[in-house]
Structures are given as structure tokens and as C-alpha cells.
Amino acid sequence: MTKIRTTHAGSLIRPAELTPYLEAIEEGLPYDEAAFEPKLAAAVAGVVKHQADTGLDVIDDGEYGKASWITYFYDRVSGMEKREVPLDANNTLPAGLDREAFAEYYEGHDDVQSSEVTKASDDLAHGEHAAGTESMGTGWQWVCTSPLTYDPAAVHRDIASFKRALADADVTEGFLPVVAPASAFWLANEYYDSDDDFVFALADALHTEYKLIVDAGLYLQVDDAVLWHQFGTMRLRGKSAADYRAWAEVRVAALNRALAGIPADRVRYHVCCGSWHGAHAFDPELREVIDLVLRVNAGYYLFEQATPRHEHEWVMWKDIKLADDKVLVPGVVTHHTPVVEHPELVAQRLVRMAEIVGPERVMGGTDCGFAQNSLTKRVPEWTQWAKLESLVEGARLASERV
Amino acid sequence: MTRIQTTHTGSLIRPPALRPFLAAAERGEPYDHAAFEAVLRTEVKEIVRQQAEAGIDYVNDGELGKISWITYLYERVSGIETRVTPFDGASMLQIAPPSLDRVKYGDEAVYSEVWRFADFWTEDYSVSGDGIQWVCTGAVNYDRSIADAQLAILREAVDAVDVVGAFVTAVSPASLYWVTNEHYPTEQEFIFAVADALHTEYRAIVDAGFLLQVDDAVMWHKLATIKMLGGGFDDYRAWAELRVEAINRALAGIPADRVRYHICSSSGHGPHTVDPGLNEILPFVLSVNAGAYLVEQANARHEHEWTVWQDIKLPDDKILVPGLITHHTPVVEHPELVAQRIRRIANVVGWDRVIGGADCGFAQAATTVRVPLWTQWAKFRALAEGAALASTSPTQA
Numbered sequence: 162m163t164k165i166r167t168t169h170a171g172s173l174i175r176p177a178e179l180t181p182y183l184e185a186i187e188e189g190l191p192y193d194e195a196a197f198e199p200k201l202a203a204a205v206a207g208v209v210k211h212q213a214d215t216g217l218d219v220i221d222d223g224e225y226g227k228a229s230w231i232t233y234f235y236d237r238v239s240g241m242e243k244r245e246v247p248l249d250a251n252n253t254l255p256a257g258l259d260r261e262a263f264a265e266y267y268e269g270h271d272d273v274q275s276s277e278v279t280k281a282s283d284d285l286a287h288g289e290h291a292a293g294t295e296s297m298g299t300g301w302q303w304v305c306t307s308p309l310t311y312d313p314a315a316v317h318r319d320i321a322s323f324k325r326a327l328a329d330a331d332v333t334e335g336f337l338p339v340v341a342p343a344s345a346f347w348l349a350n351e352y353y354d355s356d357d358d359f360v361f362a363l364a365d366a367l368h369t370e371y372k373l374i375v376d377a378g379l380y381l382q383v384d385d386a387v388l389w390h391q392f393g394t395m396r397l398r399g400k401s402a403a404d405y406r407a408w409a410e411v412r413v414a415a416l417n418r419a420l421a422g423i424p425a426d427r428v429r430y431h432v433c434c435g436s437w438h439g440a441h442a443f444d445p446e447l448r449e450v451i452d453l454v455l456r457v458n459a460g461y462y463l464f465e466q467a468t469p470r471h472e473h474e475w476v477m478w479k480d481i482k483l484a485d486d487k488v489l490v491p492g493v494v495t496h497h498t499p500v501v502e503h504p505e506l507v508a509q510r511l512v513r514m515a516e517i518v519g520p521e522r523v524m525g526g527t528d529c530g531f532a533q534n535s536l537t538k539r540v541p542e543w544t545q546w547a548k549l550e551s552l553v554e555g556a557r558l559a560s561e562r563v
Numbered sequence: 564m565t566r567i568q569t570t571h572t573g574s575l576i577r578p579p580a581l582r583p584f585l586a587a588a589e590r591g592e593p594y595d596h597a598a599f600e601a602v603l604r605t606e607v608k609e610i611v612r613q614q615a616e617a618g619i620d621y622v623n624d625g626e627l628g629k630i631s632w633i634t635y636l637y638e639r640v641s642g643i644e645t646r647v648t649p650f651d652g653a654s655m656l657q658i659a660p661p662s663l664d665r666v667k668y669g670d671e672a673v674y675s676e677v678w679r680f681a682d683f684w685t686e687d688y689s690v691s692g693d694g695i696q697w698v699c700t701g702a703v704n705y706d707r708s709i710a711d712a713q714l715a716i717l718r719e720a721v722d723a724v725d726v727v728g729a730f731v732t733a734v735s736p737a738s739l740y741w742v743t744n745e746h747y748p749t750e751q752e753f754i755f756a757v758a759d760a761l762h763t764e765y766r767a768i769v770d771a772g773f774l775l776q777v778d779d780a781v782m783w784h785k786l787a788t789i790k791m792l793g794g795g796f797d798d799y800r801a802w803a804e805l806r807v808e809a810i811n812r813a814l815a816g817i818p819a820d821r822v823r824y825h826i827c828s829s830s831g832h833g834p835h836t837v838d839p840g841l842n843e844i845l846p847f848v849l850s851v852n853a854g855a856y857l858v859e860q861a862n863a864r865h866e867h868e869w870t871v872w873q874d875i876k877l878p879d880d881k882i883l884v885p886g887l888i889t890h891h892t893p894v895v896e897h898p899e900l901v902a903q904r905i906r907r908i909a910n911v912v913g914w915d916r917v918i919g920g921a922d923c924g925f926a927q928a929a930t931t932v933r934v935p936l937w938t939q940w941a942k943f944r945a946l947a948e949g950a951a952l953a954s955t956s957p958t959q960a
Contacts, residue, residue: 266935440938442895442945469861469892473900498863498892501834506867544834 163520163563165511165556166218168490169549170431170463171338171382172230172530173223174542176204183535186236187228189243189301201226202322209326209335215546216553219334219380219524222323226315229534230384232303232347234340237316238366240309240352246302255346255435257393258443266440305350309362311369320377336380336429339370342419343412344387357411364415371419375427382429382463383420386529388412388453390435392445402449409453420458426486430459434471436529436539438497441470448477455483465528466491467502467510475510478517489518492528493555494548496539501547507555512562520563525556564957565914567905567950568620570884571943572825572857573732573776574632574924575625576936578606585929588638589630589695591645596712603628604716611720611729617940618947620727621774621918624717628709631928632732632778633740634697639709640760642701642746697742699753705760707767714771730823731768735779736761736813737806751805758813765813769821776823776857777814780923782806782847783828786839796843803847814852823884824853828865830923830933832891835864842871849878859922860885861896861904869908877912886922887949888942890933895941901949906957914957919950 175183178200185192205222212220227233235241254260260267319337327335342364353359374381388409395405420428432454434444447454447464454462465471475491483489493510494502507525514523531545532538540548577585580602587594607624614622629635637643714731721729736758747753768775786799814822826848828838841858848856856877859865869885877883885908887901901919909917925939926932934942 263935263937263941266937438893440893440895440941442941467863468894469889469896469900470894471897473897473903476903495863495892497894498889499832499834500863500891501836502863503865503867506863509867509870547834547836 162560165515165520165523165525165560165563167525167553167556168217168219168336168463169221169527169552170433170492170530171221171224171336171384172227172532172534173208173225174532174538174545175223175225175535176207179204179225180535183228187232187301187535198318201318202325205322206326206329209323209332210330211546212549213330213332215549217549219336220327220332221336221338221382222319222326224338224530224532226319226322227535230338230386230530231340231344232301232534233315234345234367234370235303235348237313237370238309238311240305240307241348242304242306244302244304245299247299254437255387255390255394256397257390257435258397259393259439259441261397262442263440301347303348305348305352305359307352309366311366313369313373316370316373320374320379323379324377334380336382337374338382338384338431339367339374341383341385341388341412341430342367342415343391343409344385346387360411360415361418364419367419368421371423375423380427380429380461381423382431383416383457383459384431385416386433386435389432389445389447389450392450393434393443396445406453409450413453413456417456417458423458424460425458426460428459429461429463429490430454430457431463431529433465433529436496436533438539441468444470447471447474451477451481455481455487460486461488461490461524463490463526464492465495466514467493467495467528468497471528472510475513475517478514483518483522488522488524489514490524490526493525494552495528496531496545497528499540499544501544502551502555504551504554504558507551508558508562511556511559515559515563520560525552525559527552564954566954567909567914567917567919568727569618569919569946569950570621570730571614571619571623571921571946572827572886572924573623573626573730573778574629574926574928575610575627576926576932576939577625577627577929578609581606581627582929585630589634589929590647591638600712600716603713604719607716608720608723611717611724611726613940614943615724615726617943618951619943621730622721622724622726622728623730623732623776624713624720626732626924626926628713628716629929631930632780632924633734633738634695634928636734636761636764637697637742639764640703640705640757642699642703643742644698644700646696646698695741699742699744699746701746703756703760705763707763710764710767714767714773717773718771728774730774730776731771732776732778732825733761733764733768735777735782735806735824736809737785737803738779738781740781754805754809755812758809761813762815765817769817774821774823775817776825777810777851777853779810779824779826780829780927783826783839783841783844786844787828787837791837800847803844807847807850811850811852817852818854819852819880820854822853823855823857824848824851825857825923827859827923830890830927832933835862838864840871841865841868842875845871845875849875849881854880855882855884855918857884857920858886859889860908861887861889861922862891865922869904869911872908872911877916882916882918883908883912884918884920887919888946889922890925890939891922893934893938895938896945896949898945898948898952901946902952902956905950905953909953909957919946921946
């Protein structure tokens with residue numbers, strides 16, 4: 162029997178005691194670091210233990226130290242300037258045909274999102290940071306105005322609290338998520354001569370973070386919600402497949418430069434097609450971008466396969482030549498429905514993949530995170546854990562069958 | 564080549580123009596029936612056209628004339644008293660059936676983000692804002708006038724489009740909910756009296772040339788409720804056998820091939836982790852004298868159950884209508900996924916025995932919107948496209 166192992170995509174719902182600090186970090190407001198750090202360490206210890214008790218094999222810190230999976234990075238590099246801009250549909254989520262076809266839906270969606278942002282601001286105003294709360298209806302854009310240099314203080318903190326928590330829970334395999342150069346979003350370049358120069362400068366800054374994580378004995382997970390979806394955005398703007406490929410190839414090259422010298426078997430590459438609760442009816446097919454994905458020097462590939470827009474794509478792997486040392490981590494539970502996957506469904510999804518690529522080359526995963534930023538709850542917290550329990554139980558059932 | 568046909572479960576998101584009338588009906592207050600029927604005629608015509616355009620083979624009136632799939636009946640029968648009470652909190656949680664899910668995960672578990680987004684759109688759909696209790700205080704007798712008027716409206720709409728057929732939904736005697744019996748001496752007499760009243764409605768539907776769909780959201784989920792309240796399977800069996808008898812009594816004399824029986828394990832956006840397995844209740848379901856059975860099979864809790872049909876044989880003269888699209892996610896099913904789901908179930912029960920359906924309705928009440936309106940129609944198009952794909956490529960590419 163080959164045990165089919167389990168993991169997930171990274172972000173978990175943040176405990177309420179952390180959100181005021183994370184929001185302050187996101188807003189660029191001062192906060193009490195001395196008060197935050199012990200709370201963060203305790204919360205990380207708790208979420209590590211919860212994952213271990215659930216039976217997950219490869220776990221993380223729930224991204225508890227990060228306000229969001231993308232923008233955490235902007236606080237860790239110098240050379241970025243933060244500017245307040247009016248919030249609108251164009252700077253909250255990437256453009257896509259979905260947003261055109263379901264315009265009224267997204268109007269409601271965006272309103273709910275900005276009311277969440279507003280609510281967070283209100284909470285801040287009535288909490289510790291009454292002064293300096295920005296007006297409603299604005300968001301941040303980051304602009305690169307001088308050379309990018311990476312400050313490792315925050316990642317050292319995250320590594321230390323995570324490793325301590327792993328040791329306490331007696332777990333050996335941990336991963337830490339980081340952003341991919343392609344996913345640098347809400348970001349503009351006013352300093353580097355060209356976009357390509359800028360992307361490679363980002364990659365060099367990210368390299369420091371990537372290396373520190375792997376040197377600490379952890380798996381590195383590179384998160385990329387843009388590489389795949391960008392094809393849809395570019396098509397909407399009248400660009401060709403060739404235009405998209407030119408864009409994507411630079412990002413893949415930049416990512417591989419950020420990964421230089423890091424053994425592929427320590428790297429997980431996670432792609433999704435945008436995690437928001439929309440129709441996703443115009444998502445590009447994974448098949449259209451898979452060659453680009455597999456060009457990334459990673460040992461593990463994590464991708465959505467439990468949402469009804471991408472569930473059918475398991476059959477694609479019959480045609481894809483996968484190198485012998487690569488492991489696939491399909492999503493077998495999804496944040497896109499409040500209904501908890503039946504363990505038997507998880508087992509069916511894993512068995513069919515194992516029959517194509519072999520059980521030793523499949524792990525059970527999630528479509529995406531459950532909390533892409535500190536305020537997001539893609540499903541209720543109870544449901545998140547129930548889904549992870551189902552994942553573990555389904556993988557156990559599948560292991561008996563392959 | 565067998566062309567796989569499509570249908571759906573029935574309830575569709577109500578157009579705003581109908582709300583004031585439905586609100587009055589719900590509260591048992593008088594309203595202008597002629598004005599209501601005029602609006603309904605226009606809206607039903609449009610919704611039938613939209614279904615045909617989306618590629619649905621068996622269409623209906625979207626249940627536009629009904630306040631909810633259950634309570635519409637109370638306006639049509641004598642003997643049921645409507646008592647309006649303040650609805651504290653205006654929360655679905657107060658009216659959902661007791662379930663271990665809620666014990667285990669807490670009420671907040673149904674407030675997922677998906678649900679909140681749905682809430683956003685339903686804001687304007689609040690019909691009366693009150694809670695209502697129905698109490699049976701006299702003999703239950705059925706008055707056909709509303710049903711006949713609505714059947715005529717649907718006939719007119721269906722005659723204007725090119726579809727394979729049309730169905731009309733009606734509640735199952737097993738799904739009597741929120742009704743307290745203060746009149747009949749025993750539960751059995753009460754249920755049989757309701758079954759006899761429903762028989763008139765069922766007959767009217769079939770006599771008007773439509774397929775009858777009996778909707779039952781209680782038969783399946785009730786096993787979980789009984790277990791939660793400390794009962795065992797034998798208690799469920801006794802409960803269910805009486806209900807099956809009542810349904811078949813209501814169906815007496817109606818040819819099975821004119822009847823569809825729809826079951827779901829309740830349509831609420833919750834975790835559903837304590838839903839009973841289809842295999843546990845299927846024998847009761849299959850003893851209902853219907854020609855087609857509609858079951859959830861597209862949501863994450865029940866998708867795996869296509870394999871149940873490998874062990875429990877679908878009788879030779881029956882049709883299976885599995886849910887291939889679901890209201891439980893805002894993500895629109897890929898047509899290829901719909902096709903995959905058809906292929907695997909058709910290979911078990913036979914290609915001529917499957918019609919593509921939906922897990923449940925998209926608006927169980929005029930106040931409910933399970934997914935955004937645009938998503939509802941996109942899911943219908945995906946269903947029709949997926950069925951066409953499976954029909955032309957019956958084996959996986």
C-alpha cells in the first residue's frame with residue numbers, strides 16, 4: 162500500500178486576536194510589535210497543532226503572520242511607495258471576461274468586498290488605531306520608486322515561530338508560502354527601465370526570502386494566482402496567445418531565477434485561477450498554460466481540481482508527459498462551496514489521479530487557501546476544518562485502494 | 564447515438580414584479596388575483612422562453628406563482644389557518660430543520676461567504692418580514708382554481724416554444740412542514756387527508772398534459788433529524804413507510820410515466836456533513852410510484868453517490884435524473900464536467916435511462932436566491948452544452 166499524503170494550499174482563517182495587527186500592517190499604520198509577536202507565536206503554535214491533530218502530513222503556519230498572500234511582500238522590501246487610490250473594480254480583482262459577462266454579479270461582489278474593507282477600517286477606528294484610519298472607498302497601490310532590497314526580519318520571525326511550533330507538535334514536514342514574481346499585483350514600476358528589468362529585480366529580492374525558507378529545512382511554496390488567469394485577462398483586452406506567452410515566459414524565467422540553486426524537491430508551485438467566489442465561466446483551461454507551469458523548477462505542482470470549473474481537468478494528465486520526479490497535488494476539496502466534500506468523493510478524486518500518474522506521485526490538496534488575506538473567510542472556520550478532516554479521511558480511503 | 568435530454572428541479576429566481584402579490588398570499592391576505600395573473604402570464608412566458616433558449620428540454624413555470632415550494636399549498640386548501648407572528652431575527656436558521664450539522668458547527672456555519680453574497684442579492688426580496696405559523700384547524704379540502712389558472716398560463720407559454728415537454732412541481736405529503744395539526748385525531752389521518760387534497764392537484768397537473776413533479780426535501784434528510792433526536796433507523800422506517808403510502812395514495816390512478824419524484828437532502832448552504840447516504844434511503848424512494856427520480860449528485864456531499872447505482876438497481880422502466888449542476892457553489896460547472904458526470908452514470912444505468920438535471924431549485928421560496936440570477940442561467944447553459952457533448956462523445960476523449 163502506498164500512503165497518499167495530504168497537504169493544503171496555505172492560507173487559513175486568521176484568529177480574531179491577530180486581525181487588528183494584520184490590518185494595521187496592511188494599512189501601514191503603527192502597531193505594538195511587542196504585543197503582536199507573542200500573540201502570533203501562540204496562534205501559530207495553535208494552528209500547527211490543529212493541522213497535526215487533523216492528520217495532515219505537510220503543514221504550514223496558516224500564513225498567520227501575513228495580511229495577504231501578495232502584499233505581505235511589499236512590506237518586506239525597500240524601494241516601494243504606498244499610495245492611496247480610489248477603490249474600483251479595476252484595482253481590486255484582475256479584469257476578465259467573467260467580469261464583463263456577469264457585470265451585475267461583480268458589482269454586488271465588489272460592494273461586499275469594499276464593505277468588508279470599510280468594516281475593517283471602522284474596527285480599526287474604534288480600536289487601537291483611531292487616528293490615521295483612511296477614508297472609505299480607497300485602497301492601496303504600491304509603486305516601485307527606487308531599487309528593491311529585501312529585509313529578512315519578518316521572514317526570520319515567521320520561520321522561527323513556525324519551526325518552534327512544528328517541534329512542539331512533533332511534525333517534521335512544514336512549508337511556508339511565498340508570492341511568485343508573476344503575482345506581484347497592485348504594483349506599478351516607476352523606477353526600473355523596463356517591465357522585464359522590474360520583474361527580474363523582484364525575483365532577486367524574492368530569491369533571498371525563498372533561500373532563507375529552504376535553508377531553514379522547510380518546503381518553499383510559491384503561490385501564483387496570476388500566471389494562469391492572466392491569459393483570460395489578456396484575451397479580454399484583445400491580446401493573442403502569443404502576447405500572453407511572451408508575458409508569461411518572462412515571469413517563468415524570473416521565477417526560475419528566484420529559485421536558482423534551490424533543489425526542486427524542496428519547492429512546491431501553486432497555481433490557481435483566482436480564488437474569488439465568482440462564476441469563473443471564462444477561466445482559461447489548465448491545458449492552455451500547463452507547459453508554462455511545468456517549466457517552473459519545482460518538485461510539486463498544486464492546482465485547482467475540485468471546483469466545478471476545473472474538476473474535469475484530471476483527464477488532461479493522461480496526455481501530459483510528467484517527469485518521474487514530479488508530484489501532483491490536485492485540489493480535492495474546495496473553498497468554493499460551503500458543502501463539505503464527502504471523504505468518498507475525495508477518495509474517488511485521488512484514485513483516478515493515482516491511476517494515471519501513480520500513487521507515489523499524488524498528494525491530496527486544496528484548490529486554494531481559505532483566507533487569502535486576514536479578513537477573508539472563504540467558508541466558515543468550522544467548515545474549513547471539516548474540509549481538511551475530509552481530505553485526510555479521503556486520502557486514507559484512497560490509500561487502501563491504489 | 565442517444566441524445567441526453569435535460570431538465571431541472573423547478574424553482575427559479577422570481578422576478579421583482581411578482582413580490583407584492585406573493586407577500587400577500589403568504590400572509591393569507593387578499594390580493595387582486597386578476598392583476599397577479601396578468602403579471603404572472605408575462606413572466607412565465609419569459610421564463611419558459613429563457614429555459615428553451617438555454618437548451619433545456621423539459622421546462623416549467625419556474626414556480627413563479629408560488630411563494631415557496633412547500634407553503635404555496637396552504638393558500639389552496641381549506642382547513643389551514645395562517646397565524647402571522649413577528650419574525651425575530653428574520654433568520655433562515657429558525658426555520659431550517661433540526662440537524663446535527665448545526666449542533667456540530669453552530670448556526671454560523673450556514674453563514675458562509677457564499678451565503679452572504681447570496682444575501683446581498685436577496686435584500687430586496689424580503690417578502691413579508693414576518694414569521695408565519697400554519698395550523699390545521701378544520702377539514703383539508705383542495706380548491707383547484709389557483710392551480711387551474713396557473714396551468715393555463717403555463718400551457719400558453721409552452722405552446723409558444725419548441726421544447727420536448729413541460730413539468731409542474733407539487734409538494735409531497737412527506738414534506739408537510741411548519742404545519743401543526745389541531746384537527747385530525749391522528750397523524751396518519753392528517754397526512755392521508757393532505758394526500759387526498761394533493762391528489763386533486765396532482766390529477767389537475769397530469770390532466771392538463773404536464774409531467775407531475777413531486778418535491779420532497781424531507782424524505783431524505785428526515786433520517787438525520789430522527790437520529791439527532793435520539794431515534795434509530797426503525798423509527799425512520801416507520802416514519803418513511805407511512806409517507807410513501809401517503810404519496811402513493813396521492814398518486815393513485817396516475818400513470819407512473821407521468822410522474823417525477825424529486826428528493827434532496829435540503830437545499831441550505833451548510834456543511835451537510837450529517838446528510839444520510841443515498842443508499843440508506845433509496846429503497847423508500849424507489850417505492851414511490853414514479854417514472855423518474857431526481858436526486859442530488861453535483862454537490863460535494865453527494866457527488867460520489869453515482870456509484871450507489873452500481874449496487875442498487877434502477878428498475879427497468881425508470882429514468883434517473885441526477886443533479887449535474889448545483890446551486891451550492893457560485894462557480895459555473897464546466898460543460899465537460901457535466902459530460903463526464905453523464906458518462907459515468909449513463910454507463911451504470913444505461914444511456915437511455917438518464918436525463919440531465921440540477922441538484923435542487925435555485926429559489927426554493929420567493930425570498931431565496933441560491934446563486935445570482937446570471938449564474939443560474941449560465942449553469943443551465945452549461946448543463947445543456949454538457950449534455951450535447953456527452954451525446955456526441957459518449958466515451959471520454
